[in-house]
Amino acid sequence: xxxxxxxxxxxxxxxxxxxxxxxxxxxxxxxxxxxxxxxxxxxxxxxxxxxxxxxxxxxxxxxxxxxxxxxxxxxxxxxxxxxxxxxxxxxxxxxxxxxxxxxxxxxxxxxxxxxxxxxxxxxxxxxxxxxxxxxxxxxxxxxxxxxxxxxxxxxxxxxxxxxxxxxxxxxxxxxxxxxxxxxxxxxxxxxxxxxxxxxxxxxxxxxxxxxxxxxxxxxxxxxxxxxxxxxxxxxxxxxxxxxxxxxxxxxxxxxxxx
Numbered sequence: 699x700x701x702x703x704x705x706x707x708x709x710x711x712x713x714x715x716x717x718x719x720x721x722x723x724x725x726x727x728x729x730x731x732x733x734x735x736x737x738x739x740x741x742x743x744x745x746x747x748x749x750x751x752x753x754x755x756x757x758x759x760x761x762x763x764x765x766x767x768x769x770x771x772x773x774x775x776x777x778x779x780x781x782x783x784x785x786x787x788x789x790x791x792x793x794x795x796x797x798x799x800x801x802x803x804x805x806x807x808x809x810x811x812x813x814x815x816x817x818x819x820x821x822x823x824x825x826x827x828x829x830x831x832x833x834x835x836x837x838x839x840x841x842x843x844x845x846x847x848x849x850x851x852x853x854x855x856x857x858x859x860x861x862x863x864x865x866x867x868x869x870x871x872x873x874x875x876x877x878x879x880x881x882x883x884x885x886x887x888x889x890x891x892x893x894x895x896x897x898x899x900x901x902x903x904x905x906x907x908x909x910x911x912x913x914x915x916x917x918x919x920x921x922x923x924x925x926x927x928x929x930x931x932x933x934x935x936x937x938x939x940x941x942x943x944x945x946x947x948x949x950x951x952x953x954x955x956x
Contacts, residue, residue, distance in 0.1 A: 766814030
């Protein structure tokens with residue numbers, strides 16, 4: 699993980715990004731600022747590669763979709779497989795997820811997998827992914843993901859962020875929760891909570907429908923619409939579906955195992 703990303707992103711050689719490491723990217727400390735419209739770009743991988751670096755790498759955490767999208771060209775150039783094919787071979791199939799039954803979104807070019815968003819999965823399949831992490835990367839006696847990587851992912855590398863996982867600790871909430879667990883927190887209520895010590899995984903999803911016949915190439919009319927059902931879109935009418943307190947959820951989970 700401490701390998702310079704410029705070994706795969708030749709565009710960075712000799713630039714102010716040359717020393718950015720894979721670890722910096724996974725920890726959201728690559729020096730990028732917050733998202734500035736990558737969702738609306740056509741070639742989102744090129745946009746991510748060219749995105750301006752505004753801070754010294756390895757110092758400041760800032761959640762950034764362009765940072766996550768850097769993983770697309772890195773995976774492609776390091777393995778020769780696109781990110782969706784790599785995910786399918788290395789993770790989905792080994793843990794029993796049928797890739798034909800999930801949606802894998804591409805940017806508007808129709809060629810670049812999205813690595814900061816865009817996997818349509820059932821709650822059961824999300825739970826399988828969570829359980830893989832809850833069990834230290836092992837599935838049916840086979841080590842799918844290195845245990846050391848899983849442990850680093852679920853542990854705070856910054857105040858409350860691991861390797862593309864959130865750590866729901868006192869720094870995250872601003873007060874000490876009754877338990878500290880890790881979570882994948884997606885847009886508009888797509889959540890996977892993982893508590894390895896208790897072998898517990900909790901999945902939360904919002905209402906969402908997307909016909910596979912529509913395809914999974916991002917456009918103005920075709921996108922993963924997770925906000926309409928919650929009345930959370932800018933043009934929605936009526937009251938937004940109530941959310942819940944994650945801090946209160948931690949209390950309920952603590953009571954569950956007492």
